[in-house]
Amino acid sequence: MAFAAAREFGHQLASLCLLAALSLACGLVLNRFRSAPLPLLYRTPEQRLERQLSELVKNPPFRITLEETIGLGDFQRAVADRRTLVLDARPSPFYEEGHVPGALNLSRENFARDFRRLQTVLRHAKERPIVVYCSGGSCHDSKLVAGALLSLGFTSVKVFTGGWEEWKNAGLTVSRHP
Amino acid sequence: MARISLGAIFIYAGATKFGDPLAFADSIASFKIVPNALVSLLALGIPPFETICGSLLVIGLWRQVAALGALVAIVTFTVALLSALARGLVVDCGCFGSGLVSVTRMRLDLVRDLAIVMIAALVYADSGTTRA
Numbered sequence: 096m097a098f099a100a101a102r103e104f105g106h107q108l109a110s111l112c113l114l115a116a117l118s119l120a121c122g123l124v125l126n127r128f129r130s131a132p133l134p135l136l137y138r139t140p141e142q143r144l145e146r147q148l149s150e151l152v153k154n155p156p157f158r159i160t161l162e163e164t165i166g167l168g169d170f171q172r173a174v175a176d177r178r179t180l181v182l183d184a185r186p187s188p189f190y191e192e193g194h195v196p197g198a199l200n201l202s203r204e205n206f207a208r209d210f211r212r213l214q215t216v217l218r219h220a221k222e223r224p225i226v227v228y229c230s231g232g233s234c235h236d237s238k239l240v241a242g243a244l245l246s247l248g249f250t251s252v253k254v255f256t257g258g259w260e261e262w263k264n265a266g267l268t269v270s271r272h273p
Numbered sequence: 274m275a276r277i278s279l280g281a282i283f284i285y286a287g288a289t290k291f292g293d294p295l296a297f298a299d300s301i302a303s304f305k306i307v308p309n310a311l312v313s314l315l316a317l318g319i320p321p322f323e324t325i326c327g328s329l330l331v332i333g334l335w336r337q338v339a340a341l342g343a344l345v346a347i348v349t350f351t352v353a354l355l356s357a358l359a360r361g362l363v364v365d366c367g368c369f370g371s372g373l374v375s376v377t378r379m380r381l382d383l384v385r386d387l388a389i390v391m392i393a394a395l396v397y398a399d400s401g402t403t404r405a
Binding site: 107108110111114115117118119121122123125126129131133134135136137138139140 | 312337341
């Protein structure tokens with residue numbers, strides 16, 4: 096009798112496995128027809144954010160216009176204004192060698208990593224004026240970072256196009272990473 | 274009555290997960306039990322499994338297998354929730370769609386799931402004595 100019960104239970108388990116396989120097949124087919132299918136290779140929320148941020152800074156949907164660029168005089172006033180958040184879009188080794196006093200490093204090169212590191216500061220900066228700079232001259236990193244920030248909902252973002260070059264050449268104070 | 278109620282619960286549980294498979298996948302991953310490689314497969318397979326088992330229970334077809342499926346599913350969720358609580362994780366069970374995440378909510382979910390385990394066990398035992 097025990098053997099018969101065990102055999103019966105075995106049949107039930109086999110049927111259950113078949114049901115599970117059928118369910119998975121249904122799920123995969125339904126997923127195929129979704130407008131936003133679930134990727135079969137799961138990525139955690141942190142991994143998805145990192146990917147989105149990296150893609151965003153490469154080609155931000157929002158672009159900086161001429162009206163959103165500022166010269167050295169306006170940039171000096173912005174740096175002196177405690178409300179303004181100044182961001183350095185250069186790679187971190189350049190930032191550490193020397194940067195505008197008070198500037199935080201949000202590099203284009205490692206945007207996702209730096210964005211996550213500065214999350215707490217940035218979360219409270221949505222309404223603050225922000226100015227981004229990079230090397231200056233032909234450097235576009237500041238515009239890409241600024242465009243990414245605008246796409247992420249930051250409302251007041253400007254670019255100091257003269258960049259680090261103009262700041263240094265003007266003999267203004269520099270800070271170094273401790 | 275218990276069979277139909279259990280079936281309805283599982284149909285509802287499956288239906289709430291169909292709408293947002295990503296949220297359900299995030300819930301599964303947050304328990305840190307299953308490797309990431311299996312998370313999407315579970316997130317896609319569990320809702321139809323629950324819905325099919327629930328429907329079979331309501332209709333009264335293949336009762337024993339459907340009841341066993343419901344029992345295995347709810348025991349698995351309960352054990353996962355217990356494990357998360359024991360490890361100090363604060364997670365969203367995702368059992369009936371996504372919701373607030375807190376230890377209190379997890380404990381309430383545990384009590385609810387234990388009640389469903391008992392109902393599922395009774396339905397399974399009963400379906401064995403009154404075979405469809």
